[in-house]
């Protein structure tokens with residue numbers, strides 16, 4: 001069981017604070033979503049949690065050890081980080097990208113065939129990175145991250161380029177993963193965040209202004225204020241996966 005404990009993280013760029021005294025306590029068993037408007041600090045926080053960005057002050061502890069003290073190899077084995085975009089220097093095939101992911105954990109290569117099948121990537125395995133679509137890349141990157149079975153998975157907008165069917169499939173997979181691993185996902189899709197996450201952290205201007213159950217954050221007027229929109233709250237019909245609005249009521 002992994003636990004990530006971030007205490008009073010502050011990140012500055014010049015005089016601007018990108019994160020301001022952010023504290024979060026994260027553990028497996030709940031899918032955690034990071035939401036907030038553009039520039040709120042979601043990616044910055046995720047990168048601090050992954051140990052990719054050293055905060056100006058504050059600490060991130062993974063199971064009681066400061067991330068900064070963990071050897072990079074061990075950090076890479078335990079933490080899976082899915083970036084918003086990924087541009088390999090060489091034009092690898094999809095299979096090679098997944099193999100690179102597998103190289104982080106001994107024995108993981110044995111699972112590649114099954115994994116490519118599970119993620120619907122068999123037909124794309126031999127295709128070069130420059131020859132697959134944005135959504136196909138996102139699915140390959142998820143597979144390349146999961147193949148090493150990280151105990152912490154930090155994903156930055158993994159569904160951004162996915163169609164609705166694949167996006168729902170992704171969220172199901174993350175929910176399943178969150179049962180045994182610690183999973184934090186940055187989401188712009190508020191409907192999916194509310195429907196699929198157990199806990200939501202709402203960020204605004206570098207601060208976590210709400211950290212609560214998805215239902216409580218969905219009900220909060222802060223959600224409307226922070227995004228500058230008025231959300232209609234409703235329940236999905238039994239058996240439905242997503243909402244399609246047909247007309248605007250005046």
Ligand SMILES: Nc1ncnc2c1ncn2[C@@H]1O[C@H](COP(=O)(O)OP(=O)(O)OP(=O)(O)O)[C@@H](O)[C@H]1O
Pocket residue numbers: 013018036037038039040041042043044045
């Ligand atoms: N290296 C940097 N130097 C200066 N400012 C930066 C740097 N990186 C990010 N920022 C700024 O920090 C703020 C937070 O950026 P961040 O990428 O964490 O936001 P975000 O919530 O993930 O946004 P988005 O939804 O647009 O992806 C933004 O205003 C951004 O312009």
